[in-house]
Amino acid sequence: MNQYIKAILLIAIVGFSSCSEDFLTNYPTDSQESGGTATEGAILSNLGSCYQVLLFDSYANNNYNSIVLMSDLRSDDIFKGGGDAGDQGQLYRLSQLDATADELPEGLWTIYYNGLARCNNVILACENAVGVDEANLNQYKAEAHFLRAYYMHWLWKFWGNIPYFEEDLEAPYFARQFTADEVYAEIIEDVDFAIEGNKLPMAASGEDKGRVTKAAAMLLKARVVMYQQDETKYAEVLADMNEIYESGAYSLVDYASIWGRDGEFCDESIFETNQLPGEYGGKTWADGWTGFGTNLPAFISPNGLSGADQLSGLAIYKGGWGFGPVRPELVDIFEDGDMRKNASINHFADGTYTARFQNTGYFMAKYAAREGYNEPPGDVDLNYENNLRIFRYAEVLLNAAELIVMDGVAPVGQLTAEVAINEIRERAGLDPAAPTEELIKLERRREFIGEGIRFWDLVRWNEAGTLTENIPEFSSNRTWEPYKKYLPIPQSEIDKTEGEFKLIQNQGY
Numbered sequence: 001m002n003q004y005i006k007a008i009l010l011i012a013i014v015g016f017s018s019c020s021e022d023f024l025t026n027y028p029t030d031s032q033e034s035g036g037t038a039t040e041g042a043i044l045s046n047l048g049s050c051y052q053v054l055l056f057d058s059y060a061n062n063n064y065n066s067i068v069l070m071s072d073l074r075s076d077d078i079f080k081g082g083g084d085a086g087d088q089g090q091l092y093r094l095s096q097l098d099a100t101a102d103e104l105p106e107g108l109w110t111i112y113y114n115g116l117a118r119c120n121n122v123i124l125a126c127e128n129a130v131g132v133d134e135a136n137l138n139q140y141k142a143e144a145h146f147l148r149a150y151y152m153h154w155l156w157k158f159w160g161n162i163p164y165f166e167e168d169l170e171a172p173y174f175a176r177q178f179t180a181d182e183v184y185a186e187i188i189e190d191v192d193f194a195i196e197g198n199k200l201p202m203a204a205s206g207e208d209k210g211r212v213t214k215a216a217a218m219l220l221k222a223r224v225v226m227y228q229q230d231e232t233k234y235a236e237v238l239a240d241m242n243e244i245y246e247s248g249a250y251s252l253v254d255y256a257s258i259w260g261r262d263g264e265f266c267d268e269s270i271f272e273t274n275q276l277p278g279e280y281g282g283k284t285w286a287d288g289w290t291g292f293g294t295n296l297p298a299f300i301s302p303n304g305l306s307g308a309d310q311l312s313g314l315a316i317y318k319g320g321w322g323f324g325p326v327r328p329e330l331v332d333i334f335e336d337g338d339m340r341k342n343a344s345i346n347h348f349a350d351g352t353y354t355a356r357f358q359n360t361g362y363f364m365a366k367y368a369a370r371e372g373y374n375e376p377p378g379d380v381d382l383n384y385e386n387n388l389r390i391f392r393y394a395e396v397l398l399n400a401a402e403l404i405v406m407d408g409v410a411p412v413g414q415l416t417a418e419v420a421i422n423e424i425r426e427r428a429g430l431d432p433a434a435p436t437e438e439l440i441k442l443e444r445r446r447e448f449i450g451e452g453i454r455f456w457d458l459v460r461w462n463e464a465g466t467l468t469e470n471i472p473e474f475s476s477n478r479t480w481e482p483y484k485k486y487l488p489i490p491q492s493e494i495d496k497t498e499g500e501f502k503l504i505q506n507q508g509y
Contacts, residue, residue, distance in 0.1 A: 038125035040132045043140055046122045050147045051210075053115035054273045058295040059382055060288040063107025064088060066296045067154060068367075068388065068452030069324055070105050075455035076467060077330055077445075079358035079474055081323040087357065088323070094487075097467065097478040101491035101509055108158060109490055112151040119148035120166055142199035143212045146220065149190035153224050156183045157456060160486040161506060174501035180486075184228050191221040195240070203249035209265040215244045216271035219391040222399050227460045234409045241400040242413040244270075250393040252427040256312075256343040258389065259366045261373070270391040277385040282378010293383025297369035300324040300450075307352025309365070312342040318369040320381070322356035325363055326449075327474075333446060339429045344449040358474050364450040389451070397424055398444050406437050459485055483508030 058066045072078050073095040080095040082088055093099045122144035129137055155162050164183055165175035178186070194200060194217035202214050218240035225233045244250065251267045258266060265272065276292040283291030301320025308315035326345050334341040346365040367386050374384045397420040403409040404417040411417070421435040424443055433439055441461070445454060458464045467480045488509035497503045 036128065037130040038128045039130065040136070043122060043125045043129060043132065043137075046118065046125050047140055047143060050115065050118045050122055050144060053111060053118060053147075053151065054388075055275060055292050055294075056111045056114075056289065057273065057388060058299070059283060061107050061110045062288055063105065063110075064091070064295065064299060065105050065107035065111065066294075066299065067108070068450065069296065069299065070094065070108060070158075071452035071455050072324070072450065074467070075458065076327065076469075077449060077454050078324045078326055078364065079360070079476060081325040081356055081358045082321060084357045085475060091323075095478075096476065097480060097484050099487050101488040101494070101505065104487055104490065106490040106492065108154065109493065112155050113163075115151035116148060116155075116165070119144045119151070120168075123148075123166070124168070138197070138199040142194040142217070145190040146194040146200075146212045146217050149187045149194070149217075149224075150220055152183065152190075153187050153220065156180060156187060156224075157227065158487050159489055159506065161504070162489075163501075163503070172498070172501075174497055176501065177503055184224065184230075187224050188221070188233075191217050191224065195221065202244070202247045203270075210272070210274040213270065215247075215249065215396075216391050218244060219270060219395055219399075222395075223456075226399070226402075227456060229460060231407070234403055234407050235412075238400060238403045238409045239412050241396050241403070242415040244393075244396050245400070245415040246413055250396070252393060252397075252423060255339050255427060258392070259343065259386075260370065261385065264387045268393045269389060270393060270396075272390055273388040275385050275387050277373065277375040278378035278380065278383040279375050282376065282380075283382035284379050285382070288382070291378055291383060293374065293378065294367075294386055294388065295382045295384070296367050296388075297373065297384040297386050298381035300364050300367065301369040302346075302348055302353035302363055303356055304354035305348065305352065307348055309342075309346040310349055311345060311347045312365075316370050317346065318371055319353065320369045322354070322359070325356075325358055325360045328360045328362060330449065331362060333442065335430055337429050338446065339427075340446050340449075344446075358476070360474075366450045394424060394427075394447050397421070398440065398447065401435050401440050402444075405435050405440055481508065 058064070073080060073091060074097060080092045085092045090099070090103045090105055093103050094105060123141060126137055126141045126144070152164070160180035161177060162183060163175040164178045164186055169175060194212070195214060198214070200212060200214040200217065204211050204213050221240065222237045225237050250270060253266050253268045257263045258268060275294045278291070278293060281291050283293055298320040300323055301318060303319055303322040305317060305319035309317060331341070331345060344365055346363045346368060347361055348363070350361070369384060373386060374380045400415050401417040401420040404411050417435040421440065421443060422432045424447065425431070425433060428446070444457060448454065458466065464480050467478065470477045483506070486506045489503055489505055494503045494505065
């Protein structure tokens with residue numbers, strides 16, 4: 001399951017781009033800088049460094065910045081947790097919907113702009129390629145365009161109006177700030193490039209597992225189009241979902257089996273990161289820009305754990321830091337017999353762990369710390385091998401049901417709303433049901449707990465007002481305003497820019 005990443009690690013190390021706090025600085029290779037030609041080895045070296053950015057998701061640039069956690073903290077699924085409100089205070093402010101330009105998780109900004117620069121280098125190298133098979137070259141281009149779109153779509157979702165660039169930057173190494181709509185157009189251009197012309201296989205196999213596929217590009221397009229509420233492209237997206245469905249390349253699997261080591265790159269997996277334990281080169285507290293493990297499991301697991309999960313009866317879990325406790329009302333959204341409940345939420349008895357801030361007794365299970373999943377060298381809490389499942393086949397089905405029922409898009413091919421919603425329910429162990437708007441929204445929440453999707457769904461459904469709350473017993477008092485769709489642009493980044501490139505702060509901050 002780790003064959004591809006083991007091979008690409010070597011070329012990534014050879015072609016590893018320098019990292020800098022100055023996100024707009026592009027670091028081309030010497031041959032690219034001089035306008036010279038690029039061999040296939042040079043292209044693969046740069047491409048390896050693009051994929052490596054996926055592995056920085058949990059800890060890099062001395063910031064905790066798991067994209068699923070940063071997304072879910074603003075939702076109604078979890079609290080911040082940890083030691084107290086001041087423990088990772090920027091995350092508490094994020095969860096309270098009152099982030100400031102000086103206190104927010106800006107590690108995401110640095111990581112994904114680094115990814116943008118690396119993808120630009122690959123695309124430039126492909127334009128200067130010599131002696132490379134045309135089919136291979138087209139695949140490398142498509143992978144780079146997808147990854148650029150993937151990294152930019154997170155910056156776009158979090159910040160909206162952001163700098164964007166595709167060329168080597170000249171001094172003073174600044175780029176124009178695009179509007180959110182302009183960034184959306186650039187992302188769509190990239191994903192369409194990746195989708196068109198069969199440059200990518202519908203599914204990866206063998207040593208290529210972990211590489212970008214056409215299905216992944218189609219799902220990224222769906223996320224972006226549906227978040228933008230771009231009705232002009234809904235029919236295209238539904239046609240893409242049907243193409244994935246009719247390809248037969250993917251299928252639902254036992255839900256609980258997805259999240260452990262044996263579920264990596266299963267038949268449901270469309271795109272996932274490929275984390276490795278410390279023995280392959282571990283992250284360290286001194287250098288978060290290297291290594292291939294993830295910190296997320298340690299971050300979200302109960303502190304000082306000594307007992308088994310009471311919901312599943314499993315004793316495979318390890319202790320961690322106690323962040324991201326699950327809100328108790330989330331347990332009640334499941335129907336009796338829904339297999340997803342125990343696979344998504346852990347519950348540990350009082351006295352089997354150390355209760356921390358905003359403790360509920362419930363914790364996220366999918367990426368929970370498991371015995372035997374982290375090995376030295378490297379610092380063990382940074383180096384769990386749990387892959388992040390970015391796109392799953394279940395999203396194809398739920399996207400289709402939503403587009404047909406909630407947006408009125410005419411079904412195409414074999415994929416109807418009834419087929420889609422009831423494949424999801426059958427896998428969960430539930431009886432068939434009519435695909436109503438209420439049920440589709442509920443099934444999305446049940447299906448994607450802990451996967452960083454809930455907040456973005458509420459925003460695009462214009463239902464984020466439900467996030468306003470005052471819950472003294474859990475120290476959560478927050479108010480939603482529409483401008484909070486975007487975070488404030490980091491003041492440190494504004495301070496770096498000047499003149500015509502001076503960054504303008506988002507409205508409301």
